[in-house]
Amino acid sequence: MDKIFMNKMEFYGYHGAFAEENKLGQRFYVDVELEADLSKAAASDDLAESVDYAEVYETVKSVVEGPPFNLVEAIVQAVLNKIFQAFSIVERATVKVIKPDPPIPGHYDSVAVEMTRERG
Template sequence: MDKIMLNGLMFYGYHGLFPEENKLGQRFTVDLVLKCDLSLAGRSDQMTDSIDYGQVYEVAKSVVEGEAKNLIEAVAEEIAQKMFRTFASLEAITIKVDKPGPPIPGYYQSAAVEIERERHYAE
């Protein structure tokens, strides 16, 4: 299946279990792999036959910068559901939500989740 990949989308959100996360917020990074048939767009060279990357960014932004959630798992799931509602040609999606430096003990770069969803799951 064809893929559109958007990497390192950065947003500022207020997701987390701890009050300081909800109050102060932090940066989140999102990677997306959208699976769809791009053959018509490849032949026509028309944006109307593909998925608009800018619109994809805005959908992800509306979730990550929207209502605070406890878990990044919930952030990823809402992004998936909203993408399927927005883009009729989207057949499957992989979403990685990365949370740099969450407030838990230890030394590491980030915590992240990655989910994969198919359209039939979303309906």
């Protein structure tokens, strides 16, 4: 299976289990790996036979900058659901959502959740 990667897309959302996170918001980074048969696109050089990266970005943005979730896990699943709804060519997808500077005492980098799902 062929793959398309989109890495470190940056968004601002209001997700988290704490009221402050829902009020103040924060940055989120998203990595997406899409698996599809890209042979027709490669042969035809036609975007209609592939996945439009701008549309993927807007799809992810609609979730991450949309209504709040308590858990990063729920954000990831919602992104996966939207990807499969929007792009029929995608057979398998991996989505990783990175939450930098989580409100965890003594924790200074990030937390992340990654899930892989297949069209089913």
